[in-house]
Amino acid sequence: MQLITQIQKPYNSLLLLSALFAFLLSSCSKEYVDFPYNEIESFEVKDANGNTLSASIVNNEIILYWPPYQEEPGTLTPTIVVSDRASISPASGTAISIKTDEPAQYTVKAQDGTTKTYKLRLQINQPMISARVSLSEDMIYNIASYPTIVIATQHILTDKTKTSAFLIDESNKETKLTIETLEANGISVVVPAEPNIGTYRIKIISGIRSVTTEAFKIAPPVFGAVVVNDMVRRNIKRGEKIILKYNASLFKKYYSDSLNSLKLLDLAQVEHTVTEVNYNEASQEIELTIPQTVGLGRIRALNAYDKNGTQLGRIVATNYTVTM
Numbered sequence: 001m002q003l004i005t006q007i008q009k010p011y012n013s014l015l016l017l018s019a020l021f022a023f024l025l026s027s028c029s030k031e032y033v034d035f036p037y038n039e040i041e042s043f044e045v046k047d048a049n050g051n052t053l054s055a056s057i058v059n060n061e062i063i064l065y066w067p068p069y070q071e072e073p074g075t076l077t078p079t080i081v082v083s084d085r086a087s088i089s090p091a092s093g094t095a096i097s098i099k100t101d102e103p104a105q106y107t108v109k110a111q112d113g114t115t116k117t118y119k120l121r122l123q124i125n126q127p128m129i130s131a132r133v134s135l136s137e138d139m140i141y142n143i144a145s146y147p148t149i150v151i152a153t154q155h156i157l158t159d160k161t162k163t164s165a166f167l168i169d170e171s172n173k174e175t176k177l178t179i180e181t182l183e184a185n186g187i188s189v190v191v192p193a194e195p196n197i198g199t200y201r202i203k204i205i206s207g208i209r210s211v212t213t214e215a216f217k218i219a220p221p222v223f224g225a226v227v228v229n230d231m232v233r234r235n236i237k238r239g240e241k242i243i244l245k246y247n248a249s250l251f252k253k254y255y256s257d258s259l260n261s262l263k264l265l266d267l268a269q270v271e272h273t274v275t276e277v278n279y280n281e282a283s284q285e286i287e288l289t290i291p292q293t294v295g296l297g298r299i300r301a302l303n304a305y306d307k308n309g310t311q312l313g314r315i316v317a318t319n320y321t322v323t324m
Contacts, residue, residue, distance in 0.1 A: 034112035037083030044079045055120075062106070062120045068127060069157070074099050076120075085111040098122055129209045130154045133202060133216050134186075143195065144221040144250060148180050148188040149202070151213065156206045158182050163206040165189045170198050177202070194249065220254045223304050223313020227251070227286060231319045242288045242320060244302075248281040260307040262288065264317070267297035274302075296322050 043055040043062050048070040055064040055078075066072065080092035088108045090096060096104045104120040134150040135141055141149060157163050160182055166174040167189075177189040189202065195218050203212045227246045236242065263271040276289035288302070299320045304312040 034110075035083070035085045036110050036112045036114055038086050038108040038110035038114055038116040039083045040080060040088070040106065040108060040118055041083065042079075042081040045076050048073070057118075060116065060118050062118050063123055064120065065123045065125050068125045072099075072122070072124060076104075080106070082108050083110065096120075124208050126157075126207045126209055127155045129156055129204065129206050129211050131156075131202070131204045131211045131213050133213045135216055139214070139216040140219050141191070141216060142219050142222050142225065143191075143197075143254075144225040144247065146191075148190055150186060150188045151202060151204070152186050153204065154185065155209075156182070156184055156187065156204065158184055163187070163204065166203045166205075167192065167195075168201045168203055168212070169196070170200075174203065194253070221247075221250050223255065224315050225250075226255060227304075227313075227315055229302075229315050229317055229319065231316070233319045233321075235321050235323045236290060237323055238290050238292045238294060240290055242290065242302075242317070244286045244288070244315070246279075246284055246286050248279075248284050251279075255304075255312065258306045259304055259312060261305045263303045263305065264288075264291065264294055265300040265303060266295040266322070267300065268295050269300070270295065271303065290322065294322055296324065298322075 040057050040062065043057065043064070045053050045055075045064065047053050047067055049067075051067075053064060053066070055062045057063075064076075075095045075097050077093060077095045080088055082088045086108050088106055090106065098104055098120065106118045106120070107115050108118070109115045130153060132152045133139070134152050151165075160179055163179065163182060165177040165179055165187065167177055168174050175192060177192070179187055180190055181188045187204075197218055197220055199215050199217055201212050201215050203210060225247075227244050229244055262274045262277060264274060265271050272291045272294045274288045274291060276287075278287040280287070299317045299322060302315040302317050304314070306312055
């Protein structure tokens with residue numbers, strides 16, 4: 001009996017070791033579950049100044065906020081971190097073009113084969129802009145008074161390829177304007193040749209922002225802008241001629257029908273009607289013969305009147321002195 005017991009002990013130990021080995025072998029051959037994670041954890045790029053920008057990951061969008069007043073990049077080379085054991089295409093460090101019709105896309109593939117696609121959106125952090133027409137309180141621009149209109153602005157991009165201006169008429173028709181000067185706090189635009197009178201606004205587009213000014217009026221030119229005295233000092237006698245320059249086109253459009261008389265105001269504040277007036281469109285000159293009644297001394301002004309006696313305008317003529 002003792003012999004049987006001694007034989008069974010080694011046998012039982014052998015069975016126990018065999019069972020343990022089988023268990024260990026079974027454990028080693030067990031398969032692990034692949035990782036299902038396919039997230040972008042961070043997305044970073046360098047801006048134009050070399051500073052690191054970190055994008056916001058919102059759902060399936062990579063939103064990158066680009067600093068204001070920096071040139072919008074054509075390509076980006078991001079550094080991307082994704083979930084453990086996942087891969088991304090295009091890979092981190094690959095340059096991508098962002099100036100295309102379709103946004104750049106990234107696909108993250110998890111270890112288990114599932115994928116998630118992200119779209120890159122570049123958000124330009126450009127502040128809102130403002131614009132105000134710099135005119136007198138009555139907000140009137142008289143044709144031919146100045147070649148340009150000045151607009152006070154804020155936050156305008158000073159690059160003519162990124163900033164443009166348009167004249168908007170009463171029917172909302174837009175006419176592109178030539179920008180003469182462009183600064184962050186103000187621009188000047190060239191007024192179109194002989195625009196129609198009426199109410200207008202100016203629209204400014206700068207980068208991704210746009211603004212429209214308050215309304216202003218374009219009015220007929222003042223008489224002194226159409227008929228011009230060179231102010232060169234001269235002595236002149238009665239019966240001789242004063243020669244003035246004039247814009248024949250504007251005069252014909254705005255004054256030829258309304259002008260009834262021209263009167264010289266002499267030193268004694270007495271008006272004398274000029275009866276001999278000659279308009280030369282070819283040379284764009286007006287010849288006025290000095291009336292015999294004009295007093296001696298300096299001529300004060302030339303006044304223009306319509307048929308109702310309403311003054312249309314005044315030209316300073318103190319450069320002319322009537323002598324014997």
